[in-house]
Amino acid sequence: MPVQWFAGFEAADTNELVAIGGSVSVGVLYKRSGNYGCRIVVPQSTSTAFLSVANGFDANGNPASISRTAYTLGFGMRLMALPQSPGTWEYLLYIASASTHRASLRLGQDGTLRLHVGASGAPYIASFGRVELGRWYFCELAVLFERYVWRMDGRVVAQGLASPGGSMNSAALGKRFNLASQGYTLDVDDIYTCDDGQFYGPTTRVARLNVNANGTQYGWYPYPPDEPPPEVVP
């Protein structure tokens, strides 16, 4: 089966990512499903804000970036504010080999999403939108070695032949590019990655089940220890 990793952004789940940078926060107001979602505020300055998405786990159970020839991502997205400088765009999703651009979804100042595959300077090969602000979309992009498929809310926006130019080992949601623009605000939730072209569609959600029952325990001691019962004065 192809799915390799997922993140639900339940409380404190930014720990599930390879890295975060800048203003990234988890909160109940940002959710698509479950209890919490994640907000990325790409700032109006020269700094950045982003999530580095994992596409697998290492042997110790930590989210990891692994080199793959096929890189598929699905994520719920809700734009709350667009880049505000005329003619500017920013990276919404950036797929790379280390820092070398392989594919990206770019967000224009007018709310249009554009797909680029291959060299970063290559022209866009498909577009979507304009997106509505404040509405959840479920975006899925599969980049394989010779083709791509892009879906929004389960419907194919574009598919065809294009080569990313090599393997991929990293992806970032929210990534500053145009320092002249005034940033944007993006909510994300329910992220998954695959190592082939498998899509799970807009019904995908990540649920977190908190513990609510004892199992077995020996040699693990609760802290703080239970307080002793009060002494009874006869």
Next chain:
Amino acid sequence: MDYWEYVAQVPQDGDSTYLDGSYPGAAFNVGAADVALAPGEKVVAAAAAVCWRNSSSGNGRVTLRVGASEQATANFLPGGAYDTVFVFARNSPATAKPWTRAEVNAALVGAVVNTGYGLRATQAGLHLLLYTPAVVPHKPKEWPMNFKALESLTATGSDQAVEVPRGATLVVHPLAANVEVRDVSGGTAKLTIPADSMVMLGPSYGQTVYLRATVGTVIELGLT
């Protein structure tokens, strides 16, 4: 307080409450809340999550168990700051097949001390990737049958009129006694339908037929 409450806080509460693994071989497991699946929803993958740290020299692993079957990380030395570690499982460790709801509900999340001591677990839980497969719309090969079930007739012992619209065929099924069929009320019976057999009369030119059976006989009727 049950010991599982020491690893139940969302978000995790650091060193305020935790379970401390104090010697090699020490293990704990906790159960997760019941997963509420929407109709048709499936479990694609599960990941046990334990947020822990090392306060001394503990080496250990995080585990995901279903029954006696365990899937775990490698044994390793966690760092000194709390970090969430996952055990990712596309299939149930018990069956090596896709998760069922019962297996998810029976899953146990925990950790084992391998060597040393001082491992502190402050949060544990189970994350699930869920999706609902697209519903395949029902596409009949032909238009639905032109069949209408009529109210059953309870025989009175006399002729009972049944109008059969032009072009329709009347389906007659007496349950417990024979039924006589007439084209003229009070006339000679033209057909006798044996009990518990089904006969189709038609297509009709728009006639009325008369059915007669022993009092109380139920006669099922339909038009097609």
